[in-house]
Amino acid sequence: MIRTLLLLVVVAANLAANTALAAYTPGVAYMLHCGGCHLIDGRSNPPEVPDLRGELGRIVAVPGGRDYLARVPGASQAPVSDQELAEILNWVLHRFNEKTLPVDFTPLTGEEVGKSRRNVLKDPLKHRATLWERYEAAQE
Numbered sequence: 666m667i668r669t670l671l672l673l674v675v676v677a678a679n680l681a682a683n684t685a686l687a688a689y690t691p692g693v694a695y696m697l698h699c700g701g702c703h704l705i706d707g708r709s710n711p712p713e714v715p716d717l718r719g720e721l722g723r724i725v726a727v728p729g730g731r732d733y734l735a736r737v738p739g740a741s742q743a744p745v746s747d748q749e750l751a752e753i754l755n756w757v758l759h760r761f762n763e764k765t766l767p768v769d770f771t772p773l774t775g776e777e778v779g780k781s782r783r784n785v786l787k788d789p790l791k792h793r794a795t796l797w798e799r800y801e802a803a804q805e
């Protein structure tokens with residue numbers, strides 16, 4: 666009896682783990698943790714919640730830009746692991762910013778994102794303006 670019960674518990678645990686693995690993709694994680702504010706297609710609610718479509722490819726091209734993505738409070742404080750956050754951000758970059766993403770873009774890593782997100786930005790909009798100035802300066 667105990668054996669059968671144990672077996673059932675093991676089978677159930679395996680099933681649960683497999684189901685979770687099959688369903689969990691960066692896109693799903695985005696919907697769960699970011700979509701409430703940024704909406705399913707990334708359009709968000711500007712100007713309070715910035716649009717995630719198009720400009721992030723330009724931002725990652727400037728020094729400090731990769732770092733910035735994981736430092737905004739919504740990303741930094743999401744209840745996901747460093748690796749998951751890296752995957753969500755890479756997904757956002759490819760899904761919504763493919764056209765502006767630098768051709769030599771290398772995906773964010775969990776380790777890199779882990780370091781960045783510990784420095785959560787107190788004034789994200791001001792920081793963003795600085796990155797934008799760097800971008801404009803690089804175009805001249």
Ligand code: HEC
Pocket residue numbers: 695698699700701702703713714715716717720721734737738739740743753754757789790793
């Ligand atoms: C509670 C609402 C909310 C949630 C949830 C949220 N964000 Fe945000 N996000 C914002 C706001 C507001 C800003 C503007 C900066 C600020 O004031 O924090 C922002 C800014 C950003 C930016 C910078 C965009 C730019 O153009 O400068 C990125 C990237 C971003 N969020 C990614 C994410 C990701 C990825 C998630 C999910 C892991 C997420 N956010 C979850 C509200 C949210």
